[in-house]
Amino acid sequence: MSEPAVLGLEDGTIFHGRSIGAAGETTGEVVFNTAMSGYQEILTDPSYARQIVTLTYPHIGNVGANPEDMESDRVHAAGLIIRDLPAVASSWRATEPLPEFLRRQGVVAISDLDTRRLTRIIREKGAQGGCIIAGSASGENAVEKARQFPGLKGMDLARVVTTESAYDWEGGAWRHPQAARMENPTLAFRVVAYDFGVKRNILRLLTDAGCRVTVVPATTPAEQVLAMEPDGVFLSNGPGDPEPCDYAIEATRAFMDMKVPVFGICLGHQILGQAFGGQTYRLKFGHHGGNQPVKHLPTGRVEISAHNHNFAVDPSTLPAEVEITHLNLNDGCCEGMRHTSLNALSIQYHPEAAPGPHDPDPLFAEFIGMMLDASGRQAGS
Amino acid sequence: MPKRTDLETILVIGAGPIVIGQAAEFDYSGTQAIKALKAEGYRVVLVNSNPATIMTDPEIADATYVEPITVDILEAIIAQERPDALLPTVGGQTGLNSAVALAECGVLDRYGVQLIGAGVETMKLAEDRLLFKEAVEAAGLACPSSGLARSVDDGLAIAEQIGGYPLLIRPSFTLGGTGGGVAYNRDELIEKVKAGLQASPARSVLVEESVLGWKEFELEVMRDRADNFVVVCSIENVDPMGVHTGDSITVAPAMTLTDREYQRLRDQARIVMQVVGVETGGSNVQFAVNPEDGRVLVIEMNPRVSRSSALASKATGFPIAKLAALLAVGYTLDEIPNDITRTTLAAFEPSIDYVVTKIPRWAFEKFPGSDDTLGPQMKSVGEVMAIGRTFKESLLKGLQSLELSRSPFPTAGYAAWDGNLGSLARPHADRLWAAWEALRAGRTPEAVADAADYDYWFVMQLAGVVDLERALAAYDSLDAVPAELIRDAKRAGFGDPHIAYLLNLDDFPPQADPDERVTALDVRRSRLEAGIRPTYHVVDTCAAEFEAYTPYLYSAYETESEAPPTDRRKVVILGSGPNRIGQGIEFDYCCVHAAFALRDTHFEAIMVNCNPETVSTDYDTADRLYFEPLTLEHVLNIVEREEPEGVIVQFGGQTPLNLTKGLQAAGVPILGTSPDAIDIAEDRARFSALANQYEIPCPAHGSAISLAEALQIAHQVEYPVIVRPSYVLGGRAMAIVYDEVQLAEYVERAMEVTPGQAILVDHFLEDAFEVDVDAIADGEQVVIGAIMQHIEEAGVHSGDSACVIPPYKVSQYHLSHIREYTIQLGKALDVCGLMNIQYAVKDDVVYVLEVNPRASRTVPYVSKATGVPLARLATQVLIGSTLADLGLTREPTVDGFFVKEAVLPFKKLLSRDALLGPEMRSTGEVLGHATQFGHAFAKSQIAAGGDIPLEGTVFISVNDYDKSAGLKLARDLSRMGFRIVATPGTAEFIRRSSIPVATINKVDQGSPHIVEMIREDKIDMIINTPLGPSAQADVTTLSAAQAAVNGIRALRSGALTVSSLQDLHRDER
């Protein structure tokens, strides 16, 4: 029943394991994520495009897969690497076991290898190219293919994963039926969300916060968006390097010129940083997990938060009007900023969680507050 | 926010004696908290009546009061020490409840003591089940429906409202489920509400709708005063709701939650922390989750460190108690570094890339007639934790850690399962083994999961183990098994003995020539040849995201090891494994001292243990910690990796001693007393030959393998005799037998249980008094640490008897014999390190009962009484110092009296027979000290939770043999104003001496009789020396009654005074 599989890394390391997903092979950048729950959300997060995810938690597949925990319409991760696939899934919400889900989604995946050693390699050497081949292929073959992976630097993946056409989003965040019914929020704010690879939970939380959200393709020109008379513009998360996203950077500048409130998450944050005139740089192995401590500088509050980013904004390159609002307590990297005179605010990590803790939830309210202020001012002028 | 500078002295209240539900974990957490506070420059005052703890060592706190934890005594200490603040959250339920009591009676206000960590309102809100439920529900969370009962009638009314059984009874302000229960009908409800009200200090219980069978989860959380919040660990109970978490097999992290559901619990835990108002510190929040639809109910929260938080700390490397202390003095999480990674901060949530399993250990076999059904009231006495890369691996390692003969594979003559799936529905101590047997017998995992209410996920894991077992069992010789299969089995956590067992299965029960059977060592040899050896990994709090600097290690079968051994000189200390009756915290205490002593030398201290409750498994106790089962296989693996200069086996109780032979055979150097000398001491025949040689008297004895032989020996050595199977420890299955009929009964039963076992028959020294000696030797000199006189007579196990240092009623003549014999035996056995000898003194003869060439249970007690750190000195001897070097050449003198009293679990483990006997059954101990014996004894009784009545009615019923002693007691008590009642014979005897006495019927003489009087609470003290079983736990033997009379006299003559150990031993140091 168990087909072999092999993983080759750019640095020549070879791991043998068992194939637990689709047949075939896959290449991508190998990263690790230390979150102990939420593998389905991770796999379907478009930010993982072209990345092969190693999950450090050993049992993956415990709770199967279900339609509610999709963060987009499909799996975006290029592959999955785990230590152990349990024989069964146990969850009242599961509709299929993980291997079936992987096969249906065409994801090549490997289990039964020493993921701790792999993680340590990535920690030491940084993220690197890798290739999983399902079936009895040679390790050398996989290494060869891993070396051919061009890397993510300079890759404009937002263009690849974005929606083809604009659409209106509907639906709020998942709530257990036991929880008190949420009042249907009055959708008082019109928000246009740029889809660079947006996670659904962001759209759900925007909706819960009272936004009527229209999602538009990554390359939508600013004029087209302004014509929709948005109360605010949202710049989504997404995969790859922010640098080549000049179209988005330009559009963002246009919104700021018009004093339209802008809220960015993850890639959106990096794009905003570039729009401010700052620079981004690549982290050694990125932040990928659900337990990163971030300090909200204005209040001193520490948020335990979900992260998934390989690039970061270099605060020293930002203009003086940009205030750093969030700092990562582990490595001091910039995790959030706000422009003191323009209505722009952004966050490097994932306040929408899914997976991850809900500590940074209040950010959505901050965006709403910003839109309120802006509309108030407009009304007054 | 930096630490508070307005505080100088902080009072910490410890958890008192080890009892079921409140065990060594509070020594671990308290020690950690005190060390952290001291490092911050605070002066720490500690109160804890338990002398067997590390926290009560004089080096840990600045002023250490080993005194009873009562409001009066605490007030006296507060008056003396004038602390600025009280930290109530690291001393278990005892610490918490004492703090509430001190606040309520105004002591804290009177002396201006602030509560830090948790205020009174918070503690009440969390511990008063109704207030808690109201607060939680007001915050929008759900609890099971329930009502608070202050009487049985209330209980019945609530039952009516809820409208159906079963119902849960949950007392307020208790832990370990004390007084809790499930009622399946009205009668049970009445009975259990009564019991619950009794157990609850607040005299209130929650009567609650049952959610038996739902999944049970715990979140270990921390909060600081800036409202930062982290979840340290999530824990899933394999046994569903209805079995106390302390009695459940539990797994960390939670296995069967999606992220959404997990985050929901996290959000709710945060809300609970906020509404209960835990300002700073660690708490434990428990949830029930319906497996069918994910409905969540909040069950309880404990606003303090707990057994689960100790487990969570060990499971993740996150030191909850230390942080709780630092947060209480004002730090916030982001100001405290993570000790393990050094570069990151404590403000984070640990991520783990392994699985942790905790398995409880019970002691039902010691309590005949006790019910091993598990429920809301905790019954286990200890636990093991195991770390593996997968659930299977951690489960199987955990089972090996338990040190049960049946674990993890079945033993002959032991049936875990009766073949009936229905029996899996009853939660009991062996249920996991039963489920396993059912799978082996071919029952489907679905059927087993259904029957046992285990989650299918866990049962499928077990089924995976059974598949591997079958694959291995298909082979009957080692050479035939493919290396890949062995590797798979090792990766799944199979021990070598388990694999050997499976290969021998076709020869079961064993017929073949033993030489042809596969042994565990054969498996070891062959797998090493195939290159299958363990790898070692660090517990790093972060799933390898950052580098770890603390070598806290576990084994797995992966592809590379971390934390390579250093090139320092090393010593391995073998710990004592799970706590059990007879082998508890005292041995961990010694191991910790060994580590501390080694750290002061050029040796690296390497600790091996698997008990998450202990100080020894704190990551900064030794230089290196291997969290591993204490089996020959795992210890050999570590020794091969580390290549230490020696292994210390004499501190961890019987566990390491049992490994000695195997280690020696493998060429591992054992430090201290030679394995051969250990064998002489343990082998009856060899030992009596030695004693004979030195003309040291032993009770007459022999060993028998048949009834005829036993009868003959008994006749020779003379009745009464004390009998026991030869293989037992801790006085297991020991009995005192007065005649042939009893002997025959005993032998028959013993032969049934373990056929072919020899039975040891000793003459029983009736009415002898017992003396314990702890000594230390270096090969040249033997120095006595202390001589302890037991208060109960010989025949009550030394671990259960109260005892006193110095001996208060032993003649110089006897003492000189005791000293002489001790030195002779120490020299004859060439003891190097610690040794303990038990003597019985009868008439003019001092008999030696047994010699234990290892640290004994009394080492911490002796160290506290004398101020001499015996275990530390012994460690130095083991690595080459002489006693002369260390300045210990004379038996220390002791100022005043130090009385140790045992604490028994009869209330939790209702047993047919609650009398003391040669089988040890106490779980913990307390110490009372004072300049006079009477005061010291009184304190020990108060500390043990017993009351010493100052007035009232005494019931006396003694056998003819004891009548004159009974008479003397009656006279003394009567003069002190007590009313005496006695059974007719005794009353008659007392009356003859013109002492006023009332006569009361024995039970069989009809109503009104004595048991009714006791039930009606009309008796304040019982002096009874019947023969045979009785149902009373608070019976006092004659000698203990004499001590009690001393205590009563002392208490009446003046109030108790308190003094710290540091003050007591000031001169000596």
Ligand SMILES: Nc1ncnc2c1ncn2[C@@H]1O[C@H](COP(=O)(O)OP(=O)(O)O)[C@@H](O)[C@H]1O
């Ligand atoms: N409503 C209930 N239905 C079923 N089991 C329950 C219920 N409430 C509590 N329990 C069980 O009883 C155990 C002990 O209750 P708990 O309130 O945690 O007591 P303690 O404070 O002594 O730990 C729990 O661990 C749980 O298994």
Ligand SMILES: Nc1ncnc2c1ncn2[C@@H]1O[C@H](COP(=O)(O)OP(=O)(O)O)[C@@H](O)[C@H]1O
């Ligand atoms: N010959 C004897 N006469 C009287 N009491 C005895 C005798 N042998 C043992 N005992 C009692 O039984 C208890 C347990 O016996 P011991 O040999 O110490 O067992 P263990 O090794 O389990 O501690 C002793 O503490 C003592 O009170």
Ligand SMILES: [Mg+2]
């Ligand atoms: Mg509790």
Ligand SMILES: [Mg+2]
């Ligand atoms: Mg509990």
